[in-house]
Amino acid sequence: MPDVELLFLGTGTSYGIPVVGCKCSVCTSQLNENKRLRCSALVRYNGKNILIDTSPDLRTQMLNGNISRLDAILFTHHHADHLFGLDDIRIFNRIQNTKIPCFAPQKTTDMIYRNFDYIFKPPPLSDGGIPQIEIITVHKPFILYDRTIIPIPVYHGKLPILGFRIGSLAYITDCSFIPDASMALLEGVELLVLNGLRYTPHVAHYSIEEAVRVIEALKPKTAYLTHISHDVDHGNIDFPLPEYIQLAYDGLAVRV
Ligand SMILES: [Zn+2]
Ligand SMILES: [Zn+2]
Ligand SMILES: [Zn+2]
Numbered sequence: 001m002p003d004v005e006l007l008f009l010g011t012g013t014s015y016g017i018p019v020v021g022c023k024c025s026v027c028t029s030q031l032n033e034n035k036r037l038r039c040s041a042l043v044r045y046n047g048k049n050i051l052i053d054t055s056p057d058l059r060t061q062m063l064n065g066n067i068s069r070l071d072a073i074l075f076t077h078h079h080a081d082h083l084f085g086l087d088d089i090r091i092f093n094r095i096q097n098t099k100i101p102c103f104a105p106q107k108t109t110d111m112i113y114r115n116f117d118y119i120f121k122p123p124p125l126s127d128g129g130i131p132q133i134e135i136i137t138v139h140k141p142f143i144l145y146d147r148t149i150i151p152i153p154v155y156h157g158k159l160p161i162l163g164f165r166i167g168s169l170a171y172i173t174d175c176s177f178i179p180d181a182s183m184a185l186l187e188g189v190e191l192l193v194l195n196g197l198r199y200t201p202h203v204a205h206y207s208i209e210e211a212v213r214v215i216e217a218l219k220p221k222t223a224y225l226t227h228i229s230h231d232v233d234h235g236n237i238d239f240p241l242p243e244y245i246q247l248a249y250d251g252l253a254v255r256v
Contacts (some may be wrong), residue, residue: 003108004147004169005044006193008252009061010052012036013197013205014081014227016057026230033234033249037061038081038174039227043074043166043191048145050074052164052171058085069096072144073133074238075104077161078111086116086131091155093132100131103138103149105162115164138162152185154178157204165189169256170220173227176204191256193248194226199238206241208232215245222256224248 004041010016012175017036019025038055048071053154055061069235070092076082089100099221104112112135113120122130136142152170155177163172163182168190172178177193186192196211206214215223223245232238234247241247 003045003255005253005255006064006166006169006171006191007042008042008224008226008248008250009042010037010055010057011019011226011228011248011250011252013036013227014079015040015086016232017228017230019230022230024230026233027063029235030235031233031235032251033247033248035248036228037064038085039195040082040085041171041226042067043169043171045147045166046145050144050171050252053082053173054085054089055126056084057079058088062088062091067234072098073100073102074107074149074162074164075112076163077105077156078108078175079156081176082174083111083115084107086112086133089133090129090131092107098132101136101144102107103136103142103144103153105160106137107140108157109135111115111139121138121227150185152178152182154182159204166191168178174205176210177204178208183218183235186218190222191221191254192218192223194223195227198229199230201229208241212241214240214243216242222246222254224252224254226236 037057040055042051134228150165154175171193195204196208
């Protein structure tokens with residue numbers, strides 16, 4: 001089975017780090033790993049670039065990652081920090097001269113139709129100004145460029161959202177609960193990405209301690225925490241992480 005590569009494009013929570021107006025030690029840190037764009041990742045396999053979520057930092061993330069082609073987008077959910085960069089995919093329509101397929105849970109497809117209504121009812125004289133996408137609602141495994149993508153239903157507070165499993169890689173963000181049936185879908189995962197927001201509990205996100213407990217139950221070879229707030233200093237982590245669990249950072253690329 002060929003490799004799958006995961007590139008972390010953004011590992012921050014919804015405000016991004018540094019937080020505007022904040023003078024805390026993480027927001028003023030010189031450490032690159034403490035600068036976190038909004039949460040997104042790129043999966044590469046079979047020569048294809050698959051984006052997970054379109055963050056408001058999408059343009060910067062494409063430039064930082066030197067990404068000049070997008071073959072599909074997987075959406076975890078519709079929150080602004082995961083969706084509102086969608087307009088910036090226009091440049092890929094222009095470069096590739098194709099629509100980009102977007103796979104999303106039902107609520108996200110509803111919100112794309114609502115929040116980006118101009119895509120579906122383009123105003124006159126909109127030449128070149130409208131993203132060209134094809135929306136596919138997903139809830140069951142599907143094939144994308146010869147690999148099976150397994151949507152993993154999880155809860156983000158009370159909101160049902162999706163993680164994704166591709167072979168032995170799984171990417172789950174904005175999660176506060178994984179039902180048993182979804183834990184079963186994650187069995188045998190070697191590389192697991194899970195959100196770990198901060199040290200203290202949050203109603204809609206795993207804390208670092210909660211994330212570590214879930215990871216220890218799933219026993220991947222390697223795990224990375226993402227969607228991290230400014231409470232967490234990459235250079236001085238205030239929680240004992242087992243060696244195989246690390247904080248992700250923007251620009252980190254891993255293979256499985
Ligand atoms: Zn988020
Ligand atoms: Zn701060
Ligand atoms: Zn969210």
